[in-house]
Amino acid sequence: MPRLPGRGGHPHVFDTPSGEVRPVVVDEVAQLYVCGITPYDATHLGHAATYLAYDTLNRVLRDAGHRVDYVQNVTDVDDPLLERAKATGTDWRDLAESQIELYRSDMEALRIIPPEHYVGVVESIAAIAAACQRLLDEGFAYWVEATGDDSGGAPDAAPDLYFDLAAAEDLTPWHLGQESGLDRATMLVLSAERGGDPGRPGKRDPLDPLLWRAERSGEPAWDSPVGRGRPGWHVECSVIGAQHLDSPIALNGGGSDLVFPHHELSAAHSAALTGRDWSHSYSHAGMVALDGEKMSKSKGNLEFVSRLVADGVDPRAIRLTLLAHHYRADWEWTDGDLTAGVERLSRWVSWATSATGADDRVLELLRDRLSDDLDTPGALALIDSKIASGSTPSTGTIAAIDALLGIRL
Ligand SMILES: [Zn+2]
Structure with missing residues (x-):
């Protein structure tokens, strides 16, 4: 990292x-x-x-x-x-x-x-x-x-x-x-x-x-x-x-x-x-959960990382889809969730191409979110809001997304 x-x-x-x-x-x-x-x-x-x-x-x-x-x-x-x-x-x-x-x-x-x-x-x-x-x-x-x-x-x-x-x-x-x-x-x-x-x-x-x-x-x-x-x-x-x-x-x-x-x-x-x-x-x-029930081997309602990757889904989009939910929450995997993850990745990747050397103070805010009970939805929302506001990312922010969220843009 x-x-x-x-x-x-x-x-x-x-x-x-x-x-x-x-x-x-x-x-x-x-x-x-x-x-x-x-x-x-x-x-x-x-x-x-x-x-x-x-x-x-x-x-x-x-x-x-x-x-x-x-x-x-x-x-x-x-x-x-x-x-x-x-x-x-x-x-x-x-x-x-x-x-x-x-x-x-x-x-x-x-x-x-x-x-x-x-x-x-x-x-x-x-x-x-x-x-x-x-x-x-x-x-x-x-x-x-x-x-x-x-x-x-x-x-x-x-x-x-x-x-x-x-x-x-x-x-x-x-x-x-x-x-x-x-x-x-x-x-x-x-x-x-x-x-x-x-x-x-x-x-x-x-x-x-x-x-x-x-x-x-x-x-x-x-x-x-x-x-x-x-x-x-x-x-x-x-x-x-x-x-x-x-x-x-x-x-x-x-x-x-x-x-x-x-x-x-x-x-x-x-x-x-x-x-x-x-x-x-x-x-x-x-x-x-998947199809209304907890994903489990005994029920057989499973979606696999390898199957999604084989279908051509970028693993970064899978990671972003999972990070969009707080780790303690019970939630249901849906196709809509994955689509949102794919679209988010695409927005982030295109935003990253405009990165400059200026300090945008995003690192500090990201650290705050994640040290507070691993608030990854908060961290993702922070980046989304920066993109929505039209701000230009710093190369430091792109490095922070790589190191802390594990997403290399
Ligand atoms: Zn054990």
Whole structure:
């Protein structure tokens, strides 16, 4: 990203647990962890909007003079990926590899600055298994026998390892609800909807999450101190995060469907493994709908970055279309939105051709907008109003649009 003169203001970002817009806590380095994709439907616009939100934060932090250490995981082995591979007759490794490649090229097309560490579960299996063993040794985990449906049809399957939320509440600074603020009834519903198994017999608490799933016939598995199997979802982020960052980090981000259980329970694992809070702040991007419903793999109502690009849409227009919505808002993707993005790009490009060396003070105003909870709609409106007023841009403004909004005119 191009360096701009002076320094931008320190970013303030909405924190879900407190419900307040607060300064991002930066020690020596701004440590960011954003939960990554499960690689089987890369990259729909809902995902693109989420990673663009934290790309904007990344840019604003750098512009404010901070060094950023950004970690993102990729859930390259998990139930939805395995189910999709099975349904399409593909090897799950080939599916993951091709989708990760597609995701990377989509992010590059959208000019998302890559994270410092982009880490897969498969490459982290040994570390995750070792963490599961530690949780077991230290009284944070217990075995649940596999019976009936839970065994995947194998009555002799080894037991699965679960995390004991009550132990975490007793022994660590973490408590259930501290991040999501949800009541228990809502947690139970969301757990069932989002990969949990509250109805499974043998668990101490229906909300206790899976740490390690013993091998089932036809599923990938790795030898480990906690038996042959594969990791649960939340522990993956706790361990991958801890390998590269020192908790508490500045901010754990992701889509708003990760508020519970994913972020809440990753934080529980992290507190049990380190004795510390995982993050100073939790930030969530809104959901993007298509045809009246949230874009999601289960509903199949997805629009993809790669499909739009293949249809000849300039990736800068896609970026501008996404930036026109505040990152926390839930909104619906429409053809009209994209048309507005294409037209805006064309106005901006032709405006940029008249740039001169004079200072027009737009940089300062752009910085103000973006450091205030990443107000990208405000930033876009600012540029639009300059164009509408007939003013001539400075070359500095064109550089600022490139550095802060990621749009090279
Ligand atoms: Zn995560």
